[in-house]
Amino acid sequence: MEQRRISMSDIVVGKPLPWDVYDSNNKLLLRKGHVVQREQQVEMLVMRGLFVITKGVETASPAAVARPVERPSALRMINLAGKRLERLLYNLHNESELQPKIAEVVTALTCAVKLNSDVALASILLNQDTIAYPVRHGIDTAIVSMLVARVMNRTAEETQAMMAAALTMNVGMLRHHEELHRRETPLSAEEEVIIRSHPEESVSLLRRAGIDDETVLNYVLLHHENEDGSGYPFGKGNADIPGNVKIIALADRYCARVSARLYRKAMLPNAALRDILLSEKKNIDPMLAASFIRELGIYPTGTFVRLVNGEVGVVTGRGSTTTTPVVHALVGPRGAPLSFPIRRETHKELHAIREVLHESQAGVHVNMQQVWGADASL
Structure with missing residues (x-):
């Protein structure tokens, strides 16, 4: 039996499926003959589904059998999830059953992170222009929340609730978020009110759209509270803030800092971490x-760096310590682009990291598929 991942061209809206569709665990999702009615269903099947072709079975067309196996792509899953989330959030007033739809986006992101967590983490730094900032910020925060939740041994249910909250936490100021993202001038008093009230407004909108998971709603409500009681909307202190909310809040702060603004460059990832952990340590x-x-x-994966030997590259994965990641060199010591990325182990003296660079300083644009292969194809 031969298993192949569904691509966008395999499914035609309004026409019966020519095969049974399974998920990655071989669980039947849709039977042969089912008619897919909406484009959103196609995208979710692409993100989750696999169809099975048994050699010699008449229902499999010769063209389908001859088609090469398509490897799943973590980056494609993330981008499709972002587009799906964008439609949901910007059309929230038309939604009455939002909860299962957000769960589908959470599932897609979870699959992407499990497939290749390095690609998922790198996408936060290297994939910033695919969707509107307010939506992308939620996707990025959900990815970081999942990664940190995993290392802190949170349950699957807790992690899913955290990701759902991260995806929806700013819906209460969605229409203002992108404008504020581009602002060069100080906030007005009215804008300050919008920002400080958006957790409560988000909860209200989510309830009306069919979200009734009280854990998710509570995470959304509290994601701007601070340990010292200086946060909003209630000024809660350390003991009154759930630990999972603290994970979301930290991921939120990090992802905001590494995103570019009209009036400033994105903070370098290591500087963003230092800024959060030192200036906000209380x-x-x-x-x-x-x-x-x-x-x-x-x-963090996706960071541009210059090595001791003069090469410029991008961090592509974890190394033996938190300070010695794996880097793939993209530009040689004399400034000439390399024909292909070369893996460097930064615990070695010659290939140690000398400095962190902005993309503009690196002088090279990263094609994620060239660096991470099929897991980062589009």
Whole structure:
């Protein structure tokens, strides 16, 4: 029996499926003959489904059997999930059953992270222009929350609730979020009110759209509370803030800092971590901070770096320590682009990291598929 992942071209809206569709665990999702009615269903099947072709079975067309096996792509899953979330959030007033749809986006992101967590983490730094910032920020925060939750041994149910909250936490200021993202001037008093009230407004909107999971709603409500009581909307302190909310809040702060603004460059990832952990240390649980560093490292995946030997490359994965990640060199010591990425182990003296760079300083654009292969294809 031969198993192949569904691609967008395999399914035609309004026409019967020519085969049974299974998920990655071989669980039957849809039977042969089912008519897919909406484009959104196609996208979810692409993100989750696999169809099975048995050689010699008449229902499998010769063209389908001859078609090469398509490897799943973590980056494609993330982008499809982002587009799906974008439609949901910007059309929230038309939604009455949002909860299972957000769960589908959570499932897609979970599959992507499990397939290749390095690609998922790198996408936060290297894949910033695919969807509107307010939606992408939720996707990025959900990915980081999942990674940190995993290292802190949170249950699957807890992690799913955290990711759902991260995806929807800012819906209460969605229409203002992108404008604020581009702002160069100080906030007005009215805008300050919008920001400080958005957790409560988000909960109200989510309830009306069919979210009735009280855990998710509570996480959304509290994601801007601080350990020292300086947060909003209630000014709660350390003991009154659930640990899972603290994970979301830290992921939220990190992802916001590494995103570019119209009025400033994105903060370098290592500087963003240092800024959070030093300037806001009174508002961060030390155990959470340690877990965050352990999972992301001092040089998070996707960071541009210059090595001691003069090469410029990108961090592509974890190394033996948090300060010695794996890097793939993209530019040689004399500034000439390399024909193909070369793996470097930064614990070696010649290939140690000398400095962290902005993309503009690196002088090279990363094709994620060239670096991470099929897991980062589009």
